[in-house]
Amino acid sequence: MEWPTVIAEKLSIKYPIIQAPMFGVSTPKMVAASMNIGCLGTLALADLSADQSAKLIQETKKLTDQPFAVNIFAHYIPEITNDLQQKFIKTKFFIEQLAKESHLEVNLPDLENIKINSYHEQIDVIIDEGCKILSFTFGNLDGESIQKLKENGVLLIGTCTSVEEALVLEKSGIDIICVQGIEAGGHRGTFDVENIPQIGGLSLLSQVYDHVGIPLIYAGGLYNARTLYAAKELGAKGFQVGSILLASQESALRLFEKEKLKAVNERDIVLTKSFSGRYARGIKNKFIETLDNSEYVLPYPYQNKLTNELRKVAKTMCNTDFVNIWLGQSIHNYSELSTVDILKNLILEVKEI
Template sequence: MRLAELLGIEHPIIQGPFGGGLSSVALAATVSDAGGLGSFGAHHLEPDAITEVVRDLRGATGKPFAVNLWVPQATEREPVDLAPHIARVEPLYRRFGLEPPRDVVVPGFTDQADALLAAAPPVISLVMGLAPRWLLDAAHAKGIVVLGTATTVEEAIALEECGVDAVVASGSDAGGHRGAFLRPVEHSLVGTFSLVPQVVDAVRVPVVAAGGIADARGVRAARALGADGVQVGTGFLATHESGATEAHKVALGGQDARITVLTRLFSGRHARGIHNRLIAELAAEEGAVPPYPYQNGLMRPLREFAAEQPLADYMSLWAGQAAPLSSIRSAKDYFAALLEP
């Protein structure tokens, strides 16, 4: 129970953090109140909004919770000429009577991290890279636990060496964005149940298994492979309390969720989601889209429009490979089901 002791929780189950508005205070608080670690994805938020989220989480639960940020990669901060990319997405926008965005504004990671450290949540989780030394030092000085995310054994070792308190071993089964940072995503696609025992053997800090874990069978299997706990994403995304649209939740438990693919089309970063019409239509452009955060900004208005309609064929339906095991129910009931012997 090393992980539970480290995090101050009863059950070593972490609710995966969702960015882009899919997280909710209600979901994180419900999981934390049930004895797990609720999480909130904040990589898309401005600093003031991060401060507000931490305040709201404190007001909603007296138990530990986590807030997640993405560590930026160097190539994602290089200037990009948006003009040809705007022209490329314009026909798609015109199809729905929309105007594509003309610029992309991105919150700065340092400002986000400073706001998060000032708000001092019990746990900070990071994906996409190594935790900067200044962030780790400041977090530990405040008694904040820091989790890092690895997609390979080499990344797990690097995270331990940089000083994180625990490593989330995220297998290629997982839904949403891939966090590879030492090698290209295409060279870092290790399945969860191959990755976990190798990471357990390679590091001394607690290891959290993530990806393709959607029911009590997956929880037991991950623990049998040596994981100190699990992180569950897609199953919680399907619950009533998540910020996902009803169309997204329905899709997670449907037959279409049996086919998930990695795509850069929605954000500029590889992410696993349910194959739909937009992915099929734009498949030839996978290599042409600009990196995150530029493609993410260019596609955001279309994603938001599709979610409002709803038009599932044009939504980013993030889903892990175990999505068909999920069902729409309360987060409290789902959490209890994960604990079944």
């Protein structure tokens, strides 16, 4: 298989393979390792504050002098209403009691103590730190931010989960689109929080390719040469991989979480809003089964902020029932090699097709 060149040239990389952001899993070391093998490393900034974002960017710069990508959440922040306040109180109490029943002592934050960050405060940091590649998910950036970033030479990669979203991104001047199939692990990049298009990746990729004229990256189910080849045949010029790096040496997952990957089967992988208030694909556990389809799920980002302390405590207790392990549908042998070796093996496999 010959690699498509258009995205590799745009991103100044040797191979058009993009390490997925995976907030909470990827690390500056993973980003640098991806760059070292000639792929694009992506630093996940999610909805961190400006100061936290700057610190992570600077930490990554110490490990690589190559232009890595940064990724942010272009999310809508719901207004705090009386109904939301009351629901927050009920949800907090329910989750604390659920945790206590499982011998996890947690003190979840009150609504007034939660700090919600908008992506707008990250834009200046990204520009000031000289980042030249920005990918984003959960929606589209506003026109003023797009103009400001472009004036500072930042290449923009938006995420779509439907043809409609792809057309919006193209019309607004986004340079590259990452097409995310429903089988992809982690959060859905869907613009609408409630009504997510559940479109299989290869069907979506083919349709988006027919409707837009800018280069496409594909994300969802890529774990070996055959899956990359299929995406290439349907129009992908770049390939975003995430789940294959979950158990890597540079992954932030702890040993008990990596062990959980080895026993997973196809029935265990579900879409859920329970941890964050936005749909994400991961491994089913007690928390997900209890909260899904219940009244105790707040809109994003409030649910995400509320459950953050619970997940931290569960990690310290090695309790898989109360942590989120995001995972795509393509089950395989989750390698514990270094990111460099995992990507190198994938590249070699692709060359043999």
